[in-house]
Amino acid sequence: MNYYPESILKLIKSLSTLPGIGRKTAERLALHILHAPMHEAEAIASDIIELRQKVKLCSKCFALTDTEHCKICSNMNRDGSIICVVESPTDMAAIEKSGVFKGLYHILGGALSPMDGIGPDEIRIKELFLRARSNDIREVIIATGTDVEGEATASYIFDNLKILLKNLKNRDMIISRIASGVPMGGDLQYVDQVTMQRAMEGRRGF
Amino acid sequence: MNYYPESILKLIKSLSTLPGIGRKTAERLALHILHAPMHEAEAIASDIIELRQKVKLCSKCFALTDTEHCKICSNMNRDGSIICVVESPTDMAAIEKSGVFKGLYHILGGALSPMDGIGPDEIRIKELFLRARSNDIREVIIATGTDVEGEATASYIFDNLKILLKNLKNRDMIISRIASGVPMGGDLQYVDQVTMQRAMEGRRGF
Numbered sequence: 001m002n003y004y005p006e007s008i009l010k011l012i013k014s015l016s017t018l019p020g021i022g023r024k025t026a027e028r029l030a031l032h033i034l035h036a037p038m039h040e041a042e043a044i045a046s047d048i049i050e051l052r053q054k055v056k057l058c059s060k061c062f063a064l065t066d067t068e069h070c071k072i073c074s075n076m077n078r079d080g081s082i083i084c085v086v087e088s089p090t091d092m093a094a095i096e097k098s099g100v101f102k103g104l105y106h107i108l109g110g111a112l113s114p115m116d117g118i119g120p121d122e123i124r125i126k127e128l129f130l131r132a133r134s135n136d137i138r139e140v141i142i143a144t145g146t147d148v149e150g151e152a153t154a155s156y157i158f159d160n161l162k163i164l165l166k167n168l169k170n171r172d173m174i175i176s177r178i179a180s181g182v183p184m185g186g187d188l189q190y191v192d193q194v195t196m197q198r199a200m201e202g203r204r205g206f
Numbered sequence: 207m208n209y210y211p212e213s214i215l216k217l218i219k220s221l222s223t224l225p226g227i228g229r230k231t232a233e234r235l236a237l238h239i240l241h242a243p244m245h246e247a248e249a250i251a252s253d254i255i256e257l258r259q260k261v262k263l264c265s266k267c268f269a270l271t272d273t274e275h276c277k278i279c280s281n282m283n284r285d286g287s288i289i290c291v292v293e294s295p296t297d298m299a300a301i302e303k304s305g306v307f308k309g310l311y312h313i314l315g316g317a318l319s320p321m322d323g324i325g326p327d328e329i330r331i332k333e334l335f336l337r338a339r340s341n342d343i344r345e346v347i348i349a350t351g352t353d354v355e356g357e358a359t360a361s362y363i364f365d366n367l368k369i370l371l372k373n374l375k376n377r378d379m380i381i382s383r384i385a386s387g388v389p390m391g392g393d394l395q396y397v398d399q400v401t402m403q404r405a406m407e408g409r410r411g412f
Contacts, residue, residue, distance in 0.1 A: 002277065003269075003276075003277055003278060003298070003299060003302045004270065004277075004299070005260070005261055005270055005271045005272040005273070005276070005277070006272055007253070007256050007257045007260045007261055007272045008257060008261060008270060010249075010253045010256065010257075011250075011253040011254060011256075011257045014246070014249040014250045014253045015250060017242070017246050017249075017250075018235050018238060018239075018250075019234065019235070019238050020231065020234070020235075021235075025226065028225065028226070029224050029225070029226075029227075030257065031295070031296065032224060032225050033224075033254055033257060033258075034257060034258070034261055034270070036223070038258065040220070040223050041254055041255075041257075041258050042254075042255070042258075043216075043220040043223075044217075044220045044221065044223075044224075044251075044254055045250075045251040045252070045254040045255050046251070047213070047216045047217040047220045048217060048239055048247055048248075048250055048251040049247075049248070049251050050213050050216065050217075051213045051214060051216075051217045051236065051239060051240060051247075052239075052240070052244065052247050052248075054211070054213045055211055055213055055214060055240055063209075064210065064211055064214060064240070065211045066211040066212055066213045067211070070209075070211070071208065071209055071210075071211070072209060089237070090237065092209070093209060093210070096209045
């Protein structure tokens, strides 16, 4: 590689830090950036800087935003009485892509994992309970992951929301968990045991 | 995608202009850049700007460089009496990777292609002839591509170097062309007809 000038080698090295970009792809990208129209190259650089300067967390749901409230929280067409609890902005993105949910989100910023030192105070569970106290909230859907950490987080939230409801007399609120089971289009023979158990336990009347 | 803030959408869009980076990969890269250490994100941006400001062409061989002469031209261990003529810096990189060539290069910046309006004046052929006039040059290896344009360029250079040599009496110089034939490790049954013809024509005594 040392036949390239230093400034190309530097860019190849910094592009290689990106996920899924190896040395060869980084070389190809760097040479493309070298020959691309000036405004395209500058756009990438300035958009990176702008991203890091502007993006923060929504003060209500902790989604990514560059304004005070995120696009979903400030959308008057969304149903403010349902909160969907997810671990991360990418999980939120996955639900949004499905287009099926019209309420608001609450992004925890992780899942409980005592082994990694992540307890209830390390993620935004307190903030969720604070939102849930409001009389406007009719339902909380717990959509944390279906791995051990996600399940533990779901149980913890469920138990504590129950206690909260008991203390707030006459307060009616549904607490639900997204369904687990066989993925659509999936071949039953490739489904793992735990998922199959969940699919059987969660069976519904036709 | 409109659940992401504007500054993320902007970066996704500008990253999508890179070759081999689709919308989904761009989304993943943008979210990585958002969560990466600040110095890594800044390095990518500043390295892009630096690349565009500093990289120019070597005044001798027209390779990419950020100094007056490129690393190869300014390396005293390289043999200045052999010039290898290539179309592009990436072709030069391919030869350098093989590690077999110890001379200098001449980067044409393209190949003759009358259909696209690229004649001898559009690429750096004049500059090559100027270098070839020097008595120091013992050999010119023509390593343009083996497609129609590359072959035509090779013929043009060969013919005109011959005329040049005739005019410069008592001037001795070898003009060679890289070998064409069956790639190493290649299965003969998959070799195309033209390559096979070349391999037979170019056969050598054992």
